[in-house]
Structure formats: C-alpha cells, structure tokens
Amino acid sequence: MSIMSRWARVAVARPVGRLLDYRCSQKLYPGQRVLVPLGNSQCTGLVLECFDSPPPTKLRAIEAHLDPVPIFDSGLCKTLAFACHWYRCDPGQLVRAALPAGLGISTMKQLIRLPEAPWPEAKSLQALESLFQGDRTVRAQDLDKKDLKALLSSGAVSCDTRITQPAPEPRIERIRATKDPEFLPKRNKSQRQLLEHLIKIGDWVAVSQLRHIKGLRRLIRLLETADALERSTQSLHEVVDHVDRIPEPTEEQAAVLDAVDLKGGFSQHLVYGVTGSGKTEVYLQLIKKVLDQGKSALVLVPEIALTPQMVSRFSARFGNQVAVFHSGLKDSERRSSWHRSLRGESRIAIGARSAVFAPCHQLGIIIVDEEHDSSYKQGENPRYHGRDLAIVRAKESDCPVVLGSATPSLETWHRAQNRRQNSQVHRLKYRATGATLPSIELIDLKSIPFQKRLPVSPPLYEAIERTLERKEQAILLLNRRGWAPLMTCLDCGFECQCPHCSVALVSHRPQRLVCHYCGFEQSPPTHCVECNSTQIGELGQGTQQLEQHLRGLFPQARVGRLDSDVGRRRGAVRGLLERFAAQEIDVVVGTQMLAKGHDLPSVTLVGVILADRGLQLPDPRGSERAFQLLTQVAGRAGRAGKPGRVLFQCFDTQHPVIQAACQHDGDGFLRWEQSRRQAMGLPPFRRAALIRCSHRDRKSAAREVQRLSRISSPGCQILGPAPSVMERHRDQWRFQFLITAERAQDLQFHLARLEDQKRPKNSGFRVVVDVDPSELM
Ligand SMILES: [Zn+2]
Ligand SMILES: [Zn+2]
Structure with a gap:
C-alpha cells in the first residue's frame, strides 16, 4: 500500500494572523500539538483540522508530534476553528488563550561536538573546547553570536533542535x-x-x-x-461525590431538571429566574446527573474574583472534582487546573470567559451563569464572546447548554422566543427561600430642594437609619469610583482632562487625578491653566466620597466600599464580602461590582444614588445595561425571609427603563427594547461588526475611516462613520462605523473585503474589527 498523503490545518502560537497548512506522513488528529517550521525557525502549533487526501498545494512538513494523544477533543477544536473564522481573530492569540502559560512548549538549539572533526584553531574559540568535554551538549543561547557562527562554519559541532518540555505540574497539597x-x-x-x-x-x-x-x-x-x-502532597485521583446535603428542589427547579435532556444531544435552555430563585441549585443538580453518567461539565461565570461564593458552593458539593480557571490564578495554579481537567481528575471546570477553552473531555453539559454579563465579551484581541462560544462548543460537543439569568440579554431572549435551534425557556418566578421580591420605590430628585438632593436624600437617609436600628444591612450603589468625577475651574469652567484621552480626570483620595481609561495620574493643579484662578473645585461624587459622607451621617455605622480600586488588592473583595456576610460591616457603598450575584442574606435595604445615570448614553445597549444593573442590584435585598426595600433616586422617574425595573417587569422591558432595536436595524435583528480606526493624527484617522466606510457589499449596511465616544484614547484619535447585515455570511464577506483594503501594520493606522460588539456606538 502506498503511503497515504495527509495534511493538516494548524494554529501556530505566533501572531501570523491565519491558520497555516502543513503536510504530514503519520496519522494525525485534531487537538494534537505539533512542531512546525515557520520562516527560518520552528514553533508550536495546534492541529485544528486533518485531511486524508493529497494536499492542495506544495506544503512544508510537520517536524514532530508533541502529544501522543490529542489534548483537545474535536468539539473544542471545532470551536477554536469557528472562533478564528467568525471573530476574524489571530489563531495564535486564541491558542495562547486556550493553553495555559508554559504549555506553548518551546524549542531550544543545542550544540554537539562532532568527534571526527578537528577543533578550529582560532584563538577566540580555544577556551570553548573544554565546554564540550565528555560528550556534553551546549545550549546555543549560552554562546556569543560571533563564536556560534564561527563554530558552526568550522564543522566541529552540529546543531540540533530539542523540544523543551513544560515545567512539571506542581504537586497538590x-x-x-x-x-x-x-x-x-x-x-x-x-x-x-x-x-x-x-x-x-x-x-x-x-x-x-x-x-x-x-x-x-x-x-x-x-x-x-x-x-x-x-x-x-500527592496528585488527586479519587472521585469525591457530593459532600454537602442536597436540598430538595422546589417545584419550579424540578421542572427545569426534568426538561433538560442530558442524553438527547445539543439543546439550548434559558433559565430565566428572578434574583434569588436558586438557579445555582439547578446547575448543581444538573451537573450531579452529568457526573453520574461519567461525563464532565463546564461552567462559565462572569468575573470569578467577584463571585467567590459560587466557587465555594461548587467545591462544597463536589470537592476536588472542581478545577477553577481565572486570570487571578498564578501560572502554576492554572497549569494544575488545566492538567486536572485534561486528565479527567477534575470533571467540573469552572471559570470566567477563557474557561470556555478548558480541556474537558466528554462534555455532558455547559452552563453559562449570568449570561447577560458584559464581561463575557473580551474587549481586546482575541475579541471573542465567551457565552456565544459556549453555545458553539455545546453544539460541537453534542450536549445541552444552559444559560441562566434574572435579566437575560436581548440576544438570548430573542433566540429563545423564536424557538429556533432546539431552544427552550424555563421560568423561575419565585424565590427559593419563599421570600418575596423587594418593593421598589422611586425618589423624585426634582421634588427635593437642591441642597438636600445628593448623595443621600431625606427619604433614603431615613431608610438607612431604620435599617441600622433593626441591625440589618444596606448597600448603596453609585456607579462612579473615585472621589469626584470632575475637577473644574469655578471661574471659567475649565475641566481637568487627561492629556492622552478625551475624558475628564477623576479626583481620588489621597489627592491625585486619575484617567480611568489609560491610568494616567497627576497631582491636582493649584490654579487654572486657562484663567489662572485658584478657585478649583470638585464636582459630583464618587464612591470614595459617598463612603466618607456616610461615615459623617451615621457615625455609629461600620461602612465599607466595593469598587475596582478596592478590588485591585488580591483577596480584598473576598475579605470585604466575608466581613459583610459576618455582619462586621453595616453599609457597603460600591459600583456595579455590588450587583454581581452576591448572596447577602441580611441585606434588607438597597439604595441607588442616581438610577437614571447612564440612560442618556448614545450607545443603544445603554438601556439594556441600565435595566440589568438596576434589577440585579435591587435583587440583593431581602433574600432570606426578611422583607427587602429598594429606593431609586432619580430625575427621570417616567423613563421606561426605570418604570420596568420598578415593576420587576423584565418581559415588558425586553419587548420595549426589542421593538426599538428592530426599528433601528440593530442586533439581534441583524448581525453587526464595529470597525474602529485610529491614528495619532486626527485628520489622517478621519480620512482613513471615510475610505474604509465607503467599501460596500451586497446585504450590508453601514452606520457612520463618526468619532468614537472617547474620540482620543492614549494619544490615538479614534473614528468608527458599524456594519450590519441580516445574514452572517454577508457580514463575513464584507469583513474579508475590508481586510484586503487595510493598510499595513507599520502605516501607523490601527484598525480594530469587533464582531458582535458589546458596544454598538
Ligand atoms: Zn479658569
Ligand atoms: Zn487617559
């Protein structure tokens, strides 16, 4: 029999921008790592597709197989291939996201003395001969470049490429x-x-x-x-079955457990449950069934550092079966989680966005908790959407995917309404503890005298006071971190702006001005650069100021703060949540981080300082985000039997978003939002990609975006171009436009044409292609 000719499509771990094809002589499988030639060097790659046919063109050969068996199953390989294609992202970046640091396997050049050849006579090389004594090998990188060249050309040594193995997996204690x-x-x-x-x-x-x-x-x-x-300090092997007591599911929970068919292949389920309805319990019990079938489970959660409780619940139920993946882990910890998943020692992988690439085999279910959360969309390259890839992976792995939320995204809700692709909606209308949803009251700031309005109006003050008297807890949401959002000259109105971005600098304590977009910092000016006045004042309030303000209003109360400034310290968020849960803190002030699914049983009061903030933003997704935030934060109140109370302070009390949030009317909001988006011709009715073009020079950026936006193709519509909301960012001027199309393939066709028209990387222009963008404007 003749040797079969085969070839493979490989994602190499370098930024080459596309998949590369190589021929191979041995049988190869998707999911194996290989060593391939690239230019004059070699690099590691991941095989995504294999073909048992003669290669279409002359190809270079794969040099070595690095894995005896595939490390990724075919479902994951197909998901990666889909992501490369759909998001038009660099396969190298995706492979790096999928493989933990240290697993990209690198190569090393080593030198061996050839016994027959005489040692060169050059004086400078004499001293090196001793290095090779006793058949020792020498690493090429240890030699001077000139010496290395001379040695190689003398023929006294030969050079070999050796694969260096990744650092050994740390032992688990x-x-x-x-x-x-x-x-x-x-x-x-x-x-x-x-x-x-x-x-x-x-x-x-x-x-x-x-x-x-x-x-x-x-x-x-x-x-x-x-x-x-x-x-x-051994490695983990034994299977730990459930450790904590499994509660009896409520009637609604049981209905979901019955409806999700774990043996019937791919299906999509939206678990649309009010806050506190026990979605996590549904996930836990579904996973138990999956493990009993001998399969594994993948769970995505938004920003895992903010939800330590979720991981604790999984660990308490499944012990060492749980492998955690998130960006806060050390490289060695991430490698350990990765190996445990790969070897099947931990059959539940739980983590943020990038855990969608966890090396689980034989997936029985994928769960995406808080599927609406914007952190699932990666804001930088590779710009993939974790939730959407989870659906693709479930389809390719032939298993069900469960999306859970109290405030589903319009995309998911719309898909579920259409009942396409085997999808179902399951409602959880009641809280698992039997508690009722909190009543939400509006405080009309217009009706309150100016001096008493903000940050804490008299009705909110009274409510906090009552809560403290009853020894219960309160949380206050203000979606602005820092001390004051604006520092301005009180004489001429000049605002302190970031010198690199077109945004105002935010005042922080201890005294400094910070750009929240690029991190630029400076000390506050003593006088105005425009009119030289020394009357510089701070306007508005951030969480730091609110925290201090509350300490003044309620000296007896213990006040804490939760925002990303606090969250920067490792373990700080967890520590604060634990102290709050142990009732060592009475009031927590914070940004949207407060709304992230924390279960805080003693919270009975939730106050929102400015509920209509964010509704005036130009982004069409602004109202969806505002509704989700208000509903999620209101849902923190009164979860464990005690009645909860929620107060929204706002100016526009009649706004449809505020009204819907007040009445817990998620469906009403989604219908309103759906018709608005349909009228605007935006997702989910059309697929969209945002193109952002930037350059150091404003005019050049504007001209380039004009040129790119004039490209047209059938079925596609262009909205824009226009300056980005933040027109200047890190010294780059930014313009953008949106491409929409009813059919996905039309959009992809257009993007391919656009790609051909892009200027080279060294031109100073940067063009970002964001498919399914989380921001539409
Ligand atoms: Zn001034
Ligand atoms: Zn800046």
Whole structure:
C-alpha cells in the first residue's frame, strides 16, 4: 500500500494572523500539538483540522508530534476553528488563550561536538573546547553570536533542535481533619475555625483553596503537631461525590431538571429566574446527573474574583472534582487546573470567559451563569464572546447548554422566543427561600430642594437609619469610583482632562487625578491653566466620597466600599464580602461590582444614588445595561425571609427603563427594547461588526475611516462613520462605523473585503474589527 498523503490545518502560537497548512506522513488528529517550521525557525502549533487526501498545494512538513494523544477533543477544536473564522481573530492569540502559560512548549538549539572533526584553531574559540568535554551538549543561547557562527562554519559541532518540555505540574497539597476541635482550648479561635471548616467539608481540601485564611501555614503546622489533621502532597485521583446535603428542589427547579435532556444531544435552555430563585441549585443538580453518567461539565461565570461564593458552593458539593480557571490564578495554579481537567481528575471546570477553552473531555453539559454579563465579551484581541462560544462548543460537543439569568440579554431572549435551534425557556418566578421580591420605590430628585438632593436624600437617609436600628444591612450603589468625577475651574469652567484621552480626570483620595481609561495620574493643579484662578473645585461624587459622607451621617455605622480600586488588592473583595456576610460591616457603598450575584442574606435595604445615570448614553445597549444593573442590584435585598426595600433616586422617574425595573417587569422591558432595536436595524435583528480606526493624527484617522466606510457589499449596511465616544484614547484619535447585515455570511464577506483594503501594520493606522460588539456606538 502506498503511503497515504495527509495534511493538516494548524494554529501556530505566533501572531501570523491565519491558520497555516502543513503536510504530514503519520496519522494525525485534531487537538494534537505539533512542531512546525515557520520562516527560518520552528514553533508550536495546534492541529485544528486533518485531511486524508493529497494536499492542495506544495506544503512544508510537520517536524514532530508533541502529544501522543490529542489534548483537545474535536468539539473544542471545532470551536477554536469557528472562533478564528467568525471573530476574524489571530489563531495564535486564541491558542495562547486556550493553553495555559508554559504549555506553548518551546524549542531550544543545542550544540554537539562532532568527534571526527578537528577543533578550529582560532584563538577566540580555544577556551570553548573544554565546554564540550565528555560528550556534553551546549545550549546555543549560552554562546556569543560571533563564536556560534564561527563554530558552526568550522564543522566541529552540529546543531540540533530539542523540544523543551513544560515545567512539571506542581504537586497538590491537601489536608483533612482527623480530630474534633473539642481538644483545643477556647482561646485558639483560628485553629478551631479552620478545623471546624475542614470537618464541615469532611474530606481532603486543597490548601490552595484555603489561601484566604490568615496565617494558614502556621495553623496547619500547629494542628498537624496536635495530630488533628493529615497532610498529603500527592496528585488527586479519587472521585469525591457530593459532600454537602442536597436540598430538595422546589417545584419550579424540578421542572427545569426534568426538561433538560442530558442524553438527547445539543439543546439550548434559558433559565430565566428572578434574583434569588436558586438557579445555582439547578446547575448543581444538573451537573450531579452529568457526573453520574461519567461525563464532565463546564461552567462559565462572569468575573470569578467577584463571585467567590459560587466557587465555594461548587467545591462544597463536589470537592476536588472542581478545577477553577481565572486570570487571578498564578501560572502554576492554572497549569494544575488545566492538567486536572485534561486528565479527567477534575470533571467540573469552572471559570470566567477563557474557561470556555478548558480541556474537558466528554462534555455532558455547559452552563453559562449570568449570561447577560458584559464581561463575557473580551474587549481586546482575541475579541471573542465567551457565552456565544459556549453555545458553539455545546453544539460541537453534542450536549445541552444552559444559560441562566434574572435579566437575560436581548440576544438570548430573542433566540429563545423564536424557538429556533432546539431552544427552550424555563421560568423561575419565585424565590427559593419563599421570600418575596423587594418593593421598589422611586425618589423624585426634582421634588427635593437642591441642597438636600445628593448623595443621600431625606427619604433614603431615613431608610438607612431604620435599617441600622433593626441591625440589618444596606448597600448603596453609585456607579462612579473615585472621589469626584470632575475637577473644574469655578471661574471659567475649565475641566481637568487627561492629556492622552478625551475624558475628564477623576479626583481620588489621597489627592491625585486619575484617567480611568489609560491610568494616567497627576497631582491636582493649584490654579487654572486657562484663567489662572485658584478657585478649583470638585464636582459630583464618587464612591470614595459617598463612603466618607456616610461615615459623617451615621457615625455609629461600620461602612465599607466595593469598587475596582478596592478590588485591585488580591483577596480584598473576598475579605470585604466575608466581613459583610459576618455582619462586621453595616453599609457597603460600591459600583456595579455590588450587583454581581452576591448572596447577602441580611441585606434588607438597597439604595441607588442616581438610577437614571447612564440612560442618556448614545450607545443603544445603554438601556439594556441600565435595566440589568438596576434589577440585579435591587435583587440583593431581602433574600432570606426578611422583607427587602429598594429606593431609586432619580430625575427621570417616567423613563421606561426605570418604570420596568420598578415593576420587576423584565418581559415588558425586553419587548420595549426589542421593538426599538428592530426599528433601528440593530442586533439581534441583524448581525453587526464595529470597525474602529485610529491614528495619532486626527485628520489622517478621519480620512482613513471615510475610505474604509465607503467599501460596500451586497446585504450590508453601514452606520457612520463618526468619532468614537472617547474620540482620543492614549494619544490615538479614534473614528468608527458599524456594519450590519441580516445574514452572517454577508457580514463575513464584507469583513474579508475590508481586510484586503487595510493598510499595513507599520502605516501607523490601527484598525480594530469587533464582531458582535458589546458596544454598538
Ligand atoms: Zn479658569
Ligand atoms: Zn487617559
């Protein structure tokens, strides 16, 4: 039999912008890593497609196979291939997103002395001969470039390329309790707490999962000496079944569990449940069934650092079956999660956006929690949408996908309404605890005297006071971090702006001005650069100021703050949420980070300082985001039986978004938004791509965007061009336009034409193509 000719389509781990084809002699499978020639060097690649036919053109050959069996299954390979095509992103960047750092396998050139050849006589090379004694090899990178060249041309040594293996997987250290804490004296509080925690879990716990505990190492040592716990540093193997008690599902939850067919291949499910309706419990029980079938599960959550409770619930139920993926992990931790998923030791992968590429095999279900969350869309290259890729991966893996939300995105809701592609909507109308949804009251700021309006109007003040009297908790939302959003000259009105972007600098404490878009910082000016006046004042309020204001209003209350300034410190968000849950804080002030699915049982009051903020933004998605934020934050109130109260302070009390949020009328809002989008010819009725063009020179950027926006193709409409909302960003002037098309293939055809018209990378123009953009303007 003749040797079969084969070839493969490979995503190489370098920014070459497209998939490359190579021929191969051995049988190859999608999902295997290979070493391929690229220019004059070699690089690692991931095989995405294989063909058992003669290659269409003359191709270079694959040099080595790096994996004996595929590391990615075909469902994931097809998802990656889809993402390369649909988002028009660089396959190299996608592969890097899919493989944890250190797994991109690199190569090393090594030199070997050839025994027959004489050593060159050049003086400078004499000293090097000793390096090669006893058949030792020398790394090419350790030699001077000139010496290396001379040695190679002399023929005394030969050069080999060797594959360097990734760093070994770190061992996993786990502990478990072996004694009741009774033997400990009462004063050893932290030792007792740790031991009680371990007993509650009742099994081995990875030490890395307990990292948030203060003085953990010392506590483990003390308890180990007292024979109260066992430590092991082996790899994880055994299957841990559910550890905590499984609650009986409510009637509504049971209906969803029955309706999701785990054996029938691909289907789409929207679990549309009010806040607190127990969506997580539905996920947990579905996953249990999937594990019982011997399959694995993938769970996406938005911004995992903000939702430590979610991971804790999964760990409590499934123990070491859970592998966590998110950007806050160290490289070694991420590699460990990745290996455990790959080897099937952990059959549940849970993580933010990029976990959609987790190497799970035999997927039985994919779950996307809070599917509406904008963090699923990656804002930089590769610009993929985690939720949409999750649906693609479920389809390619032939398993159901469950999207959960209390405020579904218009895209998902629209798709579910059309009942296309085997999709269903499941409603959870009641809270699992039996609590009722909080009543929402509007405070019309127009009717309140100017001086008393903001930030805390008299009715809100009174409500906070009552809440504190009852020893309950309150959260206050103000979607602006920092001290004051504006620093202006009170004489001429000059605003302090970022020198690199077209936005106002935000005042922070301790005294400094910060650009929230590029991070530029400066100390506040002492006088106006326009009119030299020293009357410089701060206008408006941010979370820092609100926090201090509340401390003044309620000196007896313990006030905390949650925003991304706080969140920058590792573990700070978790610490704050834990202290709040332990009732060590009475009031938390914060940005939209407050609305992220936290379950805070003692919160009975939610105040929104400016509920209609953001409704005037030009982006058509602004109202959807505002509705989601208001509903989600209101949903934090009164979850555990005690009635909740929500107050929205606003100027435009009649705005349809405010009215719908007030009446918990999600369907009403979605219908209103749907007809608006249809009238505007925007997604979900048409597919869209945003093209943004930037250059250091304003005129050049404007001319270039004009040129690109004049390209036309059948079925496509162009909206714009116009300056971006932030016209200047990091010294680049930005213009943009939107391409919409009813049919996806028309949009792709247009984008391909646009690609051909793009100027080269070194031209100073930057063109960003954002398919399915999260911002429409
Ligand atoms: Zn001035
Ligand atoms: Zn800036």
